[in-house]
Amino acid sequence: MSPSMLRTSVRIALSGRGSVSPFLPINFTTPSSLYFADIPVHRARQARVLFIYAILAIVAEGIGLSGLCSSETSAALLGLAFPGAGFLHWVSGGQTVFALGLFAGAFSLFGIALLLWFGTGNVLAPVTAWMGLAVLAASPRVLNLAPPQDGGGHWPWLLAPMVLLLAAIGWCRAATAASSAEAPATPCFASPGPVDTIPNELSHDDSKRLRLLLDRALQPVERFDGFERRDPFQTAALRYQVNFMAYALAFARERHAPAARACFGDAQQHLLTKIGDRRLWSYWRLENAWGNLRLDGDPVTRQNIMYSGFTALQMALGGGEALHLHTRGRQWRSYGLDDVSERLARQYRTSSYGLLDCEPNWIYPLCNLITMAGIKAADARLGTGRWEGLATPFLASLEREGMRADGTFIAFRSSLTGFAPPAPGGIVMQAFPCLFLNALSPGMAQQQWHRVRQRLDRGSWRRLFWPVDVGNYGFSRASSYAATAAAAVEMGDHEVAAECLRRLEAECPSRESVGVVHRENTSLWAHALELVARCNRADGLRELTTRRCEPGGPYLSSAPYPDVVVARAVQRDRGLDLTLDPGRPEASPLLEFGGLLPERHYRTGMSEHPFLRSDSQGRGLLRIAPAERTRITLDPVI
Template structure:
């Protein structure tokens, strides 16, 4: 596949974002005019000072601010403090969707200044404050013009690169080979054990899960989502003929999402972001729950061949007051389709008002996967609108993904976060818009390697987004994952090597302890497993080519952690598996299913040399498991 070019564009943002920005500017202009009118024309001191407070946060304190007196210094300090509090309120708005925080901070500063000021607003203070606001607006406008000029240059350079260099580079990317899958290495099995230990505990227990906050990237729901994605990936690439404890693990991770502690954040966000008193996390927006969970369910069903979450009522969310909300796969996909249809930007908001391309790429992967499983075409009806909105509103003039944009104001978050926010959308878009995914990966790749082919570690955030700890593990693992999916073995290799060097693992599994990377989050471990078990185009195939309900030979039961399955595949009716022992080597029993009823099967690597399938196509074998062992189950002819 050849990468598509960045479409021609002159404006720094899309038309809808521009209209929102102009509306924001008009509102601020009216606020300044109103404030100036009050400060100049009101007869009472309170309203004069309040008018100054409308022009800038804390503007009322500016009226008597100076450096010559204690009172003046206090007023200057209060003015600066008001600006800082307003900035903190804007940060809270971004982090939690709290729409009320910024205007509340602005208004409170205006009222406090009006209450504290002993005198009214002078013409000089009004003139100076208006000049300060004007300087700020002109500076912002100048920076925007400069940014647009640089963006147009970068877009032209990016398209030149895509035409003359990137297409040849993309041809070298690995393509899936028609060979039997490789097995998981011993270290990869231990990494899978890290995930399975958390997934196989009872649904009500969350031991080993990190509880930080439920509003941002360290939220529990994301840990559960990505552990589910990782197991689905490993299952589709290495363990397609093994259900065993993987079914239970993937189901548990989904059912944990119904715990009220996981989704109760939405009652607050909906209240202070949408001004709605409704705790239902499915009803509107909130793609960070609906889209991620729909994809988690869809990937489980695609990798397992099972379809239980497609049944209405299969995942009820029970509110403590007795209300029940249905979060089964049909309900989630219906909510996504409704949200995409209702959003003026097409892309849906996560926190109220904030739209993230990454979250939407994950959400549409869920719709695409459901279409493949049910023979529907919902994505086909959405694809053109989604592509257009993504290209015009959520990719910068310079050709990078916009991390997130405000649907109310049109404001976009600067490109912070390093490589990861640019890499992960390519992974998920490869299932829905693969040409854009390839283009964005090729453009990102230029900044990841230096002239010698060494990794530029400065491009990777040293903060783990999964737990806010000081570690580049999340950034390196996520970028490696995107590289693996795109077939870029060079970048994937150097990212995983850097992960080993900067965040070495601690292995106490031989003594019954865990295997983990200190300071790395649960989320980072899950993403690393997904990267190490993935292969070129594996996520796209998992989404678009789901497994059918299990009808081929497979291992249906094995004890965990006594049996570690490194590979289990079937080809032409022959079951092949590679097993490792857990802590207690010895004889282990495996249940087989999907066999031909009444058929005799020859067994290699087992105690039995042959078994006969019963009327349900099931059989049982015993395996002496004291070291790595390969087994082969094939029909006797």
């Protein structure tokens, strides 16, 4: 690490400029920002934390080793210098093992508090545990501890200096690695274009997989039958199942049935209503209280892109007009897509990191990619230009704050401390973000996918793919395979996608029940991502986030589900090509069409009902009795 970089780091850590204050955003265009350009925000936060800890340890150890305080006070100061170390003060004679056990238990309790901080955003947990253990260590009568015979050794006081030394060495080594890291080589292959531009039919098997999501989406909005309830905070939360079901249905409609508003539109509206259900966002009152020390329970206002950002993409892709937050059977607050998008954009403009917290004080690059894809997709729907103004600083922040020196994504970073703990997850932590990154920066996505492909070509797949389904915490690689396959299809890597789906089938075989295909012990989240992989195409999400509006012309406006399942609906000239699968035996569903030429006859291509006549508003009705896959072609009679 160069002396100039070290001096700059110390200046930033001491002054707080550029990163310490949350009210001083980085502006990538101002000359003043160049003064701090040699150190990322997270590095300055790390320096600040180390500096504060050094001051705390020096003061505590200085007083504790002075010999001017009581044994109880020395134990408390030792506990302040290092979590749980106060119990080591009582190591002496016959109570040595007991005191060491207390230290081990105390340090484990502090570790649990750190996990609670990560898992629920509870910033109070580690602070309370640290301080509480120090106070408890200063209460020997409560623990039935006698004063140490030798007055307490000096060796426990070495813990804090050793930790500080190791942390400082690691901090400096990270700076050296970052400064010496070379820019990744751009892969020689180009981003592929769409494989097929004309939507094809949904296969019989995929039609049955689609029914799994439609069954859950189209049930009464207040019910969540078939959803998985594990916890409201982490990856198995109900809201993520709703979000990704909506994404999957958007891909299915775009790829196979762009001219069908029936069932797809109803399902998207149901899912948008479900995401506004209090049961899906009431967690935020707790997280906001113990993470931000705020009592506001509104999940849209700030620092909660795991709800607001994900829902923005759901609204933009699914065609939702407004998000209504419901509580106790009444509408509490309402937000339009433009409002949600503007709130998110405003937060990005004032963020010191250039990235937003997914939950209180934790930054996830993946969450930010999903959020920015939502802002870009909202621009396409609304005709706004927020992404254009945010693109350059966001992508620069993503590289600087969301990636390691070797160009790989971090899983998450503490925005308070700047540290990014190592996290499990395997190759999917690098592969899955490419699905959304490709919509924002195809060049960066190709570079990242190139790294992923190199690891897959050289390593063991069973070791690279994490054997935990993050959608329900079950022991399977289902979510890892499905998420990687979804990203591979977006990147045009059909070889990796096919292999992931093959392994998914081998390890989690499909089962069919009453015309619906599912995988036992596989999360709904993984099922949704599998449908994304099967219904998407190369650059599919990139196209969805730039599509301006739906073309005019004939469309299927209503088709009762589950009587029929739409496998294909495509406009052709002034006509419509439609493919339907029967959903229930002996059903005779009534189809409704819109966008037809007023008061015109249309050929249907069906022998039992050869013609359909539209009314004065361009609407038409057709009753069918599909016993098998049925094809309908509407062509106006000249």
